[in-house]
Amino acid sequence: MEIKGIKEGILVKFHDQEWQNAKKALIQTLQDKQTFFDGAQLVLDVGHCVLGTHAIEVLQKKLNQHNISLYGLVSKSMITQEAAQKMGLITKLEKSKKKTDQKLEPSDVVLAGESAVLIRRTMRSGFTVKYKGHVAVIGDVNPGAEIIASGSVIVWGRLRGTVHAGADGDLTAIVCALDLSPTQLRIASKIAITPEGQAEPKPEVARIIDEQIVAEPWLN
Amino acid sequence: MNGKVVAIISGKGGVGKTTTAANLGIALATLGQKVVCIDTDIGLRNLDVVLGLENRIVYDLVDVVEGRCRLTQAMVRDRRYENLHLIPAAQTRDKSAVSASDMVRLCEELRSMADWIVIDSPAGIERGFRNAIAPADQVLVITNPEVSSLRDADRIIGLVEAEEKGPAQLIINRINPEMVKRGDMLSISDVIELLAIPLIGIVPEDETVLISTNSGQPVVLNEKSKAGLAFLNIGKRLLGEEVPWVSLNVKAGLLSRLGQLFSGET
Numbered sequence: 366m367e368i369k370g371i372k373e374g375i376l377v378k379f380h381d382q383e384w385q386n387a388k389k390a391l392i393q394t395l396q397d398k399q400t401f402f403d404g405a406q407l408v409l410d411v412g413h414c415v416l417g418t419h420a421i422e423v424l425q426k427k428l429n430q431h432n433i434s435l436y437g438l439v440s441k442s443m444i445t446q447e448a449a450q451k452m453g454l455i456t457k458l459e460k461s462k463k464k465t466d467q468k469l470e471p472s473d474v475v476l477a478g479e480s481a482v483l484i485r486r487t488m489r490s491g492f493t494v495k496y497k498g499h500v501a502v503i504g505d506v507n508p509g510a511e512i513i514a515s516g517s518v519i520v521w522g523r524l525r526g527t528v529h530a531g532a533d534g535d536l537t538a539i540v541c542a543l544d545l546s547p548t549q550l551r552i553a554s555k556i557a558i559t560p561e562g563q564a565e566p567k568p569e570v571a572r573i574i575d576e577q578i579v580a581e582p583w584l585n
Numbered sequence: 586m587n588g589k590v591v592a593i594i595s596g597k598g599g600v601g602k603t604t605t606a607a608n609l610g611i612a613l614a615t616l617g618q619k620v621v622c623i624d625t626d627i628g629l630r631n632l633d634v635v636l637g638l639e640n641r642i643v644y645d646l647v648d649v650v651e652g653r654c655r656l657t658q659a660m661v662r663d664r665r666y667e668n669l670h671l672i673p674a675a676q677t678r679d680k681s682a683v684s685a686s687d688m689v690r691l692c693e694e695l696r697s698m699a700d701w702i703v704i705d706s707p708a709g710i711e712r713g714f715r716n717a718i719a720p721a722d723q724v725l726v727i728t729n730p731e732v733s734s735l736r737d738a739d740r741i742i743g744l745v746e747a748e749e750k751g752p753a754q755l756i757i758n759r760i761n762p763e764m765v766k767r768g769d770m771l772s773i774s775d776v777i778e779l780l781a782i783p784l785i786g787i788v789p790e791d792e793t794v795l796i797s798t799n800s801g802q803p804v805v806l807n808e809k810s811k812a813g814l815a816f817l818n819i820g821k822r823l824l825g826e827e828v829p830w831v832s833l834n835v836k837a838g839l840l841s842r843l844g845q846l847f848s849g850e851t
């Protein structure tokens with residue numbers, strides 16, 4: 366059984382069960398989650414189950430006892446659909462007009478983000494950030510400071526501390542900075558140190574290529 | 586009177602906190618300010634020695650905190666300047682005798698008696714450091730142009746920021762222009778670039794510092810000493826004066842950049 370909130374109220378969907386079993390399970394759930402369902406408007410998706418008007422009436426009464434009103438009944442069976450329609454129930458969920466409106470509503474096209482923290486300050490010696498996700502710093506990461514992220518690390522500033530990206534083993538994690546001169550840089554289980562006497566500071570990105578950490582200029 | 590409390594801290598030991606506290610105290614006194622220096626380095630007191638006041642001590646900081654004497658009784662008056670006093674640290678007692686709130690209370694009282702309260706602190710980031718910054722209005726961080734002292738200064742600046750006592754101001758002590766030129770010492774711009782806080786003083790390496798320390802006559806009293814002049818300038822900057830930066834054979838470009846960094850800061 367699947368329960369989710371929809372525009373019309375609460376949708377309970379059965380996965381091809383016999384109706385009697387499905388109903389039992391439903392009543393049990395309603396009792397268990399009484400406060401959740403209290404006053405709810407319910408839409409049932411009964412799959413292939415065949416329900417006549419009588420069966421629906423019985424169900425409706427039962428639901429009313431729980432202070433729930435049956436609003437819709439979705440089914441693959443024509444018989445069930447007709448019976449439901451006769452009783453004034455909806456038989457189709459309003460498709461959340463996605464297809465047509467999508468381009469107009471920015472909220473619908475937002476990409477699923479990944480979790481990250483943003484640190485807007487200089488990270489000084491002795492300070493550590495540990496995060497399950499990505500870490501972004503606006504400021505310098507000084508020697509003696511440490512960043513440990515399961516994801517990638519981005520520093521808008523000088524990176525001179527210690528950094529460990531992909532700390533849980535993510536080999537695709539990257540580390541980039543406006544000046545990439547870390548005391549030590551790790552990605553997953555690979556370790557690199559900054560060579561002495563680096564040339565002019567420049568934006569670079571470090572990633573694993575062929576089992577090795579490689580730092581490349583941001584624009585190549 | 587509403588005195589200002591200045592804490593002098595460093596993280597790493599031996600970089601010149603006590604030297605700075607003594608010289609700054611005298612510098613401010615020569616500039617006509619009423620000054621009280623407090624040595625909070627309990628168990629390792631030496632501000633009294635550097636100021637040449639060791640033999641005048643009767644009571645100390647812990648005596649005041651524990652109520653064995655009145656505040657004014659523990660204030661040792663300087664031999665040279667009657668507007669300069671020292672509250673010495675206790676020599677032998679345990680470090681936990683003074684708390685941050687003791688310091689705040691003590692300084693509240695002192696604010697009505699002096700223009701400046703200069704606190705010399707012990708090295709490290711423990712209790713003594715917290716005692717020093719708790720009452721502070723201004724924090725001066727001392728560093729040497731050397732990697733490990735810089736690292737500790739950075740750490741302690743972070744702690745000052747975390748206590749919302751920032752921005753601290755920076756004093757770079759013991760800079761040796763010759764060594765910087767040879768590339769054997771970090772330059773002023775290296776230090777500032779890393780620490781990224783406003784600079785209030787650059788003090789050169791100067792052997793007269795050691796000599797004067799030993800004789801209890803702080804170097805700021807010596808008009809010929811470059812370090813003495815640097816300390817005097819720090820005092821003037823604290824008073825809001827714009828003092829040009831003494832040339833230490835540093836590149837002109839750098840100094841003009843420093844100028845921009847400090848404008849409006851000191």
Ligand SMILES: Nc1ncnc2c1ncn2[C@@H]1O[C@H](COP(=O)(O)OP(=O)(O)OP(=O)(O)O)[C@@H](O)[C@H]1O
Nearest residue numbers: 598599600601602603604708759789790791794795
């Ligand atoms: N500019 C300078 N030139 C030469 N010597 C200096 C200079 N500044 C400090 N010194 C010397 O360095 C030594 C340590 O200085 P000082 O006692 O002021 O450091 P401190 O930070 O107070 O040390 P502690 O952490 O132990 O309290 C002293 O011998 C002092 O004379």
Ligand SMILES: [Mg+2]
Nearest residue numbers: 602603626706
């Ligand atoms: Mg000292």
